[in-house]
Structure formats: structure tokens, C-alpha cells
Amino acid sequence: xxxxxxxxxxxxxxxxxxxxxxxxxxxxxxxxxxxxxxxxxxxxxxxxxxxxxxxxxxxxxxxxxxxxxxxxxxxxxxxxxxxxxxxxxxxxxxxxxxxxxxxxxxxxxxxxxx
Amino acid sequence: xxxxxxxxxxxxxxxxxxxxxxxxxxxxxxxxxxxxxxxxxxxxxxxxxxxxxxxxxxxxxxxxxxxxxxxxxxxxxxxxxxxxxxxxxxxxxxxxxxxxxxxxxxxxxxxxxx
Numbered sequence: 001x002x003x004x005x006x007x008x009x010x011x012x013x014x015x016x017x018x019x020x021x022x023x024x025x026x027x028x029x030x031x032x033x034x035x036x037x038x039x040x041x042x043x044x045x046x047x048x049x050x051x052x053x054x055x056x057x058x059x060x061x062x063x064x065x066x067x068x069x070x071x072x073x074x075x076x077x078x079x080x081x082x083x084x085x086x087x088x089x090x091x092x093x094x095x096x097x098x099x100x101x102x103x104x105x106x107x108x109x110x111x112x113x114x
Numbered sequence: 115x116x117x118x119x120x121x122x123x124x125x126x127x128x129x130x131x132x133x134x135x136x137x138x139x140x141x142x143x144x145x146x147x148x149x150x151x152x153x154x155x156x157x158x159x160x161x162x163x164x165x166x167x168x169x170x171x172x173x174x175x176x177x178x179x180x181x182x183x184x185x186x187x188x189x190x191x192x193x194x195x196x197x198x199x200x201x202x203x204x205x206x207x208x209x210x211x212x213x214x215x216x217x218x219x220x221x222x223x224x225x226x227x228x
Contacts (some may be wrong), residue, residue, distance in 0.1 A: 033221040036219075043118075044205065089157060100212045101147060101170065104157035 002027045004090050008074045009108035013080055021075040021108055023064075023090035031068050031092040034102070038087040040106040042084075047075075047088070080112045116140070120206050126226045127196055135191040135223045140207030143203035146189050147182060147209075147217060148173075152202035160204075163189060164212050196227045 007022040017109065033049040035057070048057030053068035064075045073090060090105040119138045127133050139146050149162040159173040161182045174180070178197075183189040193200055203224050207217040 002195075044207075046216050046218075049199040049216070095213060100145070100209075100214075101159040101160070101162055101173070102149075102157075102207075102217060104149075106156040 002031070002092060002094050004092055004103055004105035006090050006105035006108050009053040010111060011108060012111045012113065015082055015112055015114055016079045017075040017112075019075070019080045019084075019110070021088055021090075021110070023073045023075065023105060025073065025090075026072050027071075027090050027092055027094045027103075028069075029094055031094040033064070034091040035062070035064055035073070035075050035094065036091055036104075038089070038107075040086070044089070080110075082112045082114055085110055085112045117204055118208055118218050120204075120220040120223050122223060124224045124226075126228065128178065128228050129198060130195055132192065132194045133196055133225065135193075135204050135225070136188045137191070137206030137208075137220060139187065139189070139206070140218055141187075142207035143210055143218075144186065145209045145212045145214065145217075146183060147207045148189070148191050149205040149207065150202045151205055151222070155202075157205070160191070162212075193225075196225075198227050201225055201227045 003026045005024050032051045034049045036044045037047045048059040050057040050066035056065045062077045087107045089107045091102045116202045121136045146163040151157050162170040165186050166183050178194045181191045205220040205222045206220045
């Protein structure tokens with residue numbers, strides 16, 4: 001079945017540090033890939049997405065590139081801020097015609113200190 | 115317009131009691147999803163509605179769990195004879211159609227079974 005694997009957390013960084021959060025997936029066919037973010041006390045929000053190989057999703061300074069050859073969708077940001085502290089979830093959607101449910105990774109907590 | 119809303123935001127119940135969780139999707143969204151977020155299991159898909167029908171119930175963990183959707187809008191997730199392992203945050207999401215790439219999430223209902 002479909003699955004998403006995220007690197008273990010939590011991650012603690014200093015402000016302005018470089019961020020990489022690894023995500024790899026297993027799916028049949030060509031899924032769409034997503035990063036969702038959950039800020040403290042808030043609901044899940046879509047951060048960025050990519051729908052086909054070599055697409056790059058970007059938003060709020062975050063980027064992720066859909067790599068079919070390595071089945072990966074790693075999240076990066078060049079300079080993190082305290083406000084980026086949140087839980088980050090990698091997800092895939094493998095549309096089968098009957099359902100387009102999201103399959104999530106376990107999430108990783110990012111804490112950014114001033 | 116309003117986002118996805120869920121009620122109650124918190125529910126504490128005793129083991130063995132039944133609970134109902136409500137989801138109001140974004141107006142016009144035909145697809146509706148229920149997910150569960152728990153410490154041990156991460157984010158798991160429960161059930162998907164297209165209109166009022168549920169073509170995929172594969173994520174419901176037991177026959178104690180059921181859900182319905184009426185008028186192509188509001189959905190109710192019912193858990194009968196609650197158990198402590200049902201304690202989790204129950205998330206609802208909606209999207210324009212089942213092939214839409216973005217699912218919009220509600221704030222969730224935190225269920226605690228004592």
C-alpha cells in the first residue's frame with residue numbers, strides 16, 4: 001500500500017539556520033505530493049504541493065522538489081524564523097478513481113529558537 | 115467565506131458511552147474526509163464521502179465507528195461504546211471534488227475517553 005516516511009524528530013534550530021526535512025514515499029502510479037503544516041493551536045494547512053515529477057512546490061520561503069527517481073519530496077528553507085515553529089507533515093494523494101485520500105507521514109516537530 | 119468547522123472542539127467522555135462528532139464542510143465542496151490524529155499512529159484516513167455516499171470506509175477501525183452525511187453538506191462521525199484507544203483528535207477535511215488537489219482541514223475535535 002501507499003506510505004510516507006519522514007525523518008525522525010524533533011528538530012531544533014537557531015533562527016536563520018538552513019532547514020531540511022526528509023520525506024520519501026511508496027506508491028503505485030504517480031501520486032501528488034504535499035507538505036502540510038500545523039502551527040501551535042491551529043489546524044492543518046497546506047504549505048506546498050507538487051503534482052508531477054520534477055515539479056517544485058514553494059511557499060513562504062519553503063521549497064520541495066518531486067523526485068521520482070529517488071521517490072522523495074524533501075522540504076527545505078534557507079533561513080528559518082521563530083514563526084516557522086510547527087509540526088510538518090509530508091503526504092501523498094494517489095487518486096485511484098474511487099478515493100483521493102491523503103496518506104501522511106508521522107510528522108516532525110520543528111522548534112526554532114531566537 | 116468560512117472554512118471547515120467542527121464541533122465540539124473538545125469532548126471528554128467515559129468509556130462505554132457513545133459520542134457524535136460534527137463536521138461542516140466549506141459550502142459547495144462535494145468531497146468530505148475524516149481523519150484521526152493520535153500519538154501512536156500519526157494521521158490516519160477513516161472515511162471519504164462523495165456527496166452523501168461513502169465509497170471508501172476502509173479506514174474505519176471497527177464496527178463501533180460509523181459516519182453519515184446529509185444534504186451533501188454536514189457529516190457526523192459516531193463512535194459507539196467508546197474505548198480509551200479511541201482518544202485522539204478527529205479531523206475533517208473537504209475539497210471541491212474528489213480529484214481536487216487541496217483538502218481544507220477543520221480545527222479538529224479532541225476526544226478523550228476516560
